[in-house]
Amino acid sequence: MAAASPLIEALMEALRVLPGVGPRSARRMAYHLLERDREGGRRLAQVLREAMERVGRCEACRTLTEEPRCRLCAGSGRDRSVLCVVETPADVEAIEAAGVYRGLYFVLMGRLSPLDGIGPRELGLDRLEARLRGGEVREVILATNPTVEGEATAHYIAEMARAAGVRATRIACGVPLGGDLEYLDAGTLSHALAGRREVADEE
């Protein structure tokens, strides 16, 4: 299938760095831009270059941002006594979209995974520890994913919080709203059972 010119072939190849894009989608994307949307293609090239060069990490919470501090850390509208620890910037977006959390975040950009060479240092846990010992934070909410590595990471940070005299809580694991017990995995179900709570009398 090398009937396209070298530059068009190179474009199809380059598009495949995008997750979920195989040879067929890459061809479709390349021809779509070349035949029908050069302006959109130029804009994408420009924004992409700029983002790859300028986006770094927030010096306070480690999330991705082009500023020294992200909007949440730099702003004044949030409760600085609660810190929610998540694995990725996408997790921050998901929690923000829920619209119920008013504290700050700390973004690990990963999870503890010794086999992959990811230890406390790579996740910036030294900085998190300094923050927990700083006296401003009263509660740290551990919102890493409920996977083996996410649980291990939560456990590690909980120990750290305890040593610093900060309350550590873990987000609840259980049946998702609208979920169907019949199709849930055994792990989620056993978490849901273990985490059961008294039904309060309605008065």
Next chain:
Amino acid sequence: MAAASPLIEALMEALRVLPGVGPRSARRMAYHLLERDREGGRRLAQVLREAMERVGRCEACRTLTEEPRCRLCAGSGRDRSVLCVVETPADVEAIEAAGVYRGLYFVLMGRLSPLDGIGPRELGLDRLEARLRGGEVREVILATNPTVEGEATAHYIAEMARAAGVRATRIACGVPLGGDLEYLDAGTLSHALAGRREVADEE
């Protein structure tokens, strides 16, 4: 969901010019590049910019290429007496992948569609006519898609070829190899029946 920084939001927005990419895929792509493949993202930005600026049309066959003439038209290995007319560069790739055609192409970059303002001029049919009258082409193979507009386009070019004294043929329409009659549409089936051929005696 505007928890990301302005530049990251702009990147997600820009990625949506790609066909088949909605808000969720765009977010996944943006974070993938930012967190794990800056080098790939930089390369994509560079190749994309270059392709959008430099890719034009082959002066002989109108296909997309960054050279004045595409590789097939510029080369000497093809039969210049046969011209296959297709709608898009992707069609050229598909026919080349089949590996059985040795002639040249003429790429319309569209099909006749008066309601959308696409007439003979927009498809470069004046240039095709000059080529047919040039004396080099003996046969023109009409390989536009078997849609209403594709058929109308093929018909129009067939008339042009006739006037120029060039033989015009149309690719066969029928049951695809490995296809299942049960699931074929009525139009394809009626074409397959109308286009039936005598079974030759094997000797």
